[in-house]
Amino acid sequence: MDIVSALRAFLRVAETGSFSAAAVDLGLTQPAVSRQVSALEEHLSTRLLHRTTNALALTAEGEHMIPMALKVIEAVDALNEANCGEAATATGRVRLTLPAPLGLYVSDRLAELLGRHPGLSVEMLFREDPSDLVGEGIDLEVRLGPVSDSGLMCRRIGWTTAFLVAAPSYLEQRAAPKALDDIGDHECICYSRAGDGRLWTFSDGSDDVFVRIAPRLVANNAVAVHRAVLAGNGLAILSHILACPDIEAGRLINVMPEFPPARLPISVVYPSRRNLPLRVRTVLDFLVQVVREDPLMTSSLPS
Incomplete structure (x- = not known):
């Protein structure tokens, strides 16, 4: 078993909530993704996903596995990029749209990202409604709630509170x-x-x-x-x-904390599933990181 590929498959299934969507994103068949996740579960001797006819849900072990799997994938990607030399430098502009509250949260933390990547620039657009990503040249868009546009790649990164x-x-x-x-x-x-x-x-x-x-x-x-x-x-x-x-x-x-507003998934959508430029992947990874640093956005479970 290629454990790195299996971990990637598990993470994409967890992020998209679907074996089929993960397969499209990874350029594999749905049965191939299912086999990789099953092999990972067998290797770890634990169930990572609850499977039903209509839905998938992470087990407690699956929730616990995500940050560890991310560290492995990030380490492998960092090693690959280091071997690419100067070609791996994140440079250029990334156009990013996101709702105002999350935009304020992200903008407070952008200095760290820009400090690490002197050749990178970020254009932030505060929007509440979906954009025409291709028509407007938007690289990444953060959306709240279900994403219905099947023509876009979608990565769930957290939950609203x-x-x-x-x-x-x-x-x-x-x-x-x-x-x-x-x-x-x-x-x-x-x-x-x-x-x-x-x-x-x-x-x-x-x-x-x-x-x-x-x-x-x-x-x-x-x-x-x-x-x-x-x-x-x-x-x-x-x-x-x-x-x-x-x-x-x-x-x-x-008011009435015993009846909190329902939580919504926080997702990042982008137009292409393959060959994301390093500048875009760098900002996407940054968004994942900063959202997961906030405990009120890291789990689908009520706080």
């Missing part, structure tokens, strides 16, 4: 909701992103619960929603990236 929040000034005027059904009676600030933002989704620990709202304030940018909720305009669902500092400082209150 969000909070239902309100400012103390708002809750001084209106009693905080005690149940999900109470939310509809409140002023709600709607973040409309690629769909009907007027339907909020929460988790009760096992199932998703949908709440219909009738917002009087709608914005297609999460930063605008953040400012509006700080000003006391009502309830809003905010990314932990925006909400956590204000919750800790008392500027916002986490």
